[in-house]
Each structure stands twice: as structure tokens, then as C-alpha cells.
Amino acid sequence: MAAGKPVVMKPVVILGVFVADTAYRADRQPRMGETILGNSFKLGPGGKGSNQAVAAGKLGADVTFLTRLGVDAFADMAKQTWKAAGVKSAVIDTPDSYTGAAYIFVEEGTGNNAIIVSPGAAMLISPADIEAHADLIRSAGVFVTQLEQPIDAALKALEIARGAGVTTILNPAPAATLPDSIYALCDYVTPNESEAEGLTGITVASVDDARRAADSLLAKGVGAVIVTLGEKGALLHTKDRSDHVGAVNAGPVVETTGAGDAFNGGLAAALAKGVQPLEAVRFACAVAGISVTRPGTAPSMPTLQEVEALLARA
Numbered sequence: 001m002a003a004g005k006p007v008v009m010k011p012v013v014i015l016g017v018f019v020a021d022t023a024y025r026a027d028r029q030p031r032m033g034e035t036i037l038g039n040s041f042k043l044g045p046g047g048k049g050s051n052q053a054v055a056a057g058k059l060g061a062d063v064t065f066l067t068r069l070g071v072d073a074f075a076d077m078a079k080q081t082w083k084a085a086g087v088k089s090a091v092i093d094t095p096d097s098y099t100g101a102a103y104i105f106v107e108e109g110t111g112n113n114a115i116i117v118s119p120g121a122a123m124l125i126s127p128a129d130i131e132a133h134a135d136l137i138r139s140a141g142v143f144v145t146q147l148e149q150p151i152d153a154a155l156k157a158l159e160i161a162r163g164a165g166v167t168t169i170l171n172p173a174p175a176a177t178l179p180d181s182i183y184a185l186c187d188y189v190t191p192n193e194s195e196a197e198g199l200t201g202i203t204v205a206s207v208d209d210a211r212r213a214a215d216s217l218l219a220k221g222v223g224a225v226i227v228t229l230g231e232k233g234a235l236l237h238t239k240d241r242s243d244h245v246g247a248v249n250a251g252p253v254v255e256t257t258g259a260g261d262a263f264n265g266g267l268a269a270a271l272a273k274g275v276q277p278l279e280a281v282r283f284a285c286a287v288a289g290i291s292v293t294r295p296g297t298a299p300s301m302p303t304l305q306e307v308e309a310l311l312a313r314a
Helices: 048-058 073-085 127-132 134-138 151-163 180-185 193-200 207-219 259-272 277-291 304-313
Strands: 012-015 019-026 040-046 063-069 088-093 099-107 113-120 142-145 167-170 224-228 234-237 242-245
Touching: 012 048, 012 134, 012 151, 012 259, 019 073, 019 113, 040 048, 040 073, 048 063, 048 073, 048 142, 048 259, 063 073, 063 134, 073 088, 073 099, 127 134, 127 151, 134 151, 142 151, 142 259, 151 167, 151 180, 167 180, 167 259, 193 207, 193 224, 207 224, 207 234, 207 242, 224 259, 224 277, 234 277, 242 277, 259 277, 277 304
Parallel strands: 012 063, 012 142, 019 099, 063 088, 142 167
Antiparallel strands: 019 040, 099 113, 224 234, 234 242
16 A cells, blocks of 8 residues: 555445443452542543544545444534544434443553443344445445444345445454354454454464464355454465464554454455555554554544555564
């Protein structure tokens, strides 16, 4: 994705959830029944799908985000966040529910996190909603979804995208039991280590473990598997080749929240520009590498210029 090269940007459509992140930083998590003092609090935009859309939008992608929101202050936050990132939205307003929220604990010493998500109105996204937006999905070059909204909605959207020849990406997060029929609809599945283990039963503690888990997913019908490996980068695994892409270091880690979303948004943006898969994975690693050097989720997503500058130095 070097500057100056003529590219044709295909549209990206992302189905997912917006939640307002309530992020607490403390030295450790409280035990059950215990109250401790935190070091800081921050309210900001989140949700895996929304974060991925923001990441892709800030990278210059032509991206539309499909979701349900309540009619409330958190919905206003969502729309302002997308506007600032250049993300178009296809929102189904849901006044009888609420816009989702998430509790995020960040361990001060490591930047590691633990999260509880309450998706609110987004849990009401239905296959009928997807059918109503079928033309939007068919218009995409790349379609992305995750598992924070109901799985039957994700399945319907993947079916529509696959039927139209759209490149499909399933980010299987949070971990869930999936119907066997979903795998053959996915050009790319992008689990992290724990999600790969949840889908396959294979513990992923090394790159070779990731290859074994990826083989299991290929056997289910997936086109290509990308296992994200944190500080070890990512593995791109297909029937024909297996490439370990190292992490792209952008500086000290501040917070890992949203790193996977940065990766998936970067991957979608790169593929939408026609970048070859291996180069797209390296680009996505750079997007994630920058995101973990900054606090927050959507605010941590880098611009295309920042990513290209990092790759030029790497």
C-alpha cells in the first residue's frame, strides 16, 4: 500500500456492534465482594465491529457499518465517532432498547485487559434486518463480521456476501460455538490464540500449534486462516502455504484493548485495495502494532500515513 500507487478501493461493509467503553485502570482486578481504588477511568467508543470500521475508515477505506443502536446519548457518541473517522453508517434505530456498553478492566502494569460486553439493541439484529440491507452487502468488495451480534444474523450476512462474490472475513470473537455451515462461507477466519483453541480444541501456545489449529479450520471449509499471535505477530495459513508474519513494533505497549480490531480493520482496508494476502497481513500487523502504543480503542486507530511510515522504517 505504498503511497503513489494507483489503487481502486472497493467498498468495505462491516456488520457488528457499537458499545460505549467504560475503561477502568487499576493495579489488579478486585476479588468477588471486594472494592478497590482504581487509577483512572475513561469513557469512549468501542465494540468490535465499530472499532474495525473506525480502523478501516481512518486508513482511507470506503466503509459502511451496519448495526442497531438505541436512541440515547451513547448512540450520539457512536455517530460522532463514525463521522470523525469517515465511516458511513446503516443504523437501525431501536428506541425500545439501549445502545450497548462494555466494562473494560486494564491491568496497569501490563496493559492486559478483561472485558464484559452488554450489546443492548445490537443483540436484536436479526436475519430479517440483514435481508433488508442485502443490497448494501452485495455492493461490497470486502464484508466483515464478528460474533457480538446474534450468530444467525452473521450467518445470513455471510451467505448474502458469498452469493454475491464478496470477499468475506469472519473475526470469531468473542469465542462462541459456530454452526458447521458458517465455515465454507468464509474466505478468511481471523481468530486469536484462545479463539482458535475454542474453535478447534487445539491449544495454541506456539506458531506450530497455530498451524495445527488452522489446518483444522481449513478442513471445515475455510478459505484461509489468519491466527493473530499478539507479540509474535500473525500466521497466514492456506492449503498451499503457511507464512508467519512477525509483529511490527511501534513502541512500548500501553494497552492491548482493540488490537485485534485494529488488525481486522487493517486487513479489510488492505484487501479492499487489492493488496495480496501476505502483504495485507503485514499491513494489518503494523496497524495493530501502532494501536497498542496508545490508550483506548477507537482513538488508538492509526492513519494510513502513520502505518506506511512505520512499515518504511521496519
